[in-house]
């Protein structure tokens with residue numbers, strides 16, 4: 427049986443699918459390094475990552491090892507106001523590891539997250555005070571559409587949006603509201619936008635999921 431110490435050590439690591447360097451303005455300000463993490467609580471119908479998510483193909487690394495890897499681009503980050511963007515999968519399931527990364531990364535390197543926000547509130551609280559940008563793909567605020575598209579309930583998403591609003595961190599957030607073919611209508615999207623604005627979010631991006639065969643970029 428796995429010892430507790432070994433299990434704890436394993437839990438302290440990131441499961442990294444891929445690291446992409448030198449990204450420009452696609453996921454956060456300046457030049458960023460995207461760290462795509464393994465695992466996601468949702469089951470989106472058009473998920474491009476599904477194949478990857480289902481085959482346990484990842485590399486385990488500690489926050490210390492990650493910092494060593496990304497520091498190769500320190501000059502780019504510093505010159506452009508960039509940094510690390512954690513994506514996935516769902517990066518907030520690694521909230522403790524992200525917090526550890528923040529504690530050992532130079533303070534002038536940004537940390538952003540791309541999340542569905544469908545995680546336990548504690549995971550959000552672990553990172554919300556120090557992250558620089560939170561890019562949130564909300565799918566839809568219509569409960570039925572959300573459930574049909576993701577196989578999950580959106581209660582945690584809504585609770586977490588409210589927590590961000592209560593903490594007045596809306597300025598840190600980019601809310602992404604997709605048009606999901608065969609799931610959302612213009613009316614649904616307008617309704618999601620209205621509800622998001624009621625919570626004080628102003629940075630909103632609407633876009634189309636582009637389906638390629640059975641796959642999509644959702």
Ligand code: SF4
Pocket residue numbers: 466467468469470472473474475476514515516542643644
């Ligand atoms: S599209 Fe994103 S949120 Fe949905 S299952 Fe895939 S990785 Fe998770």
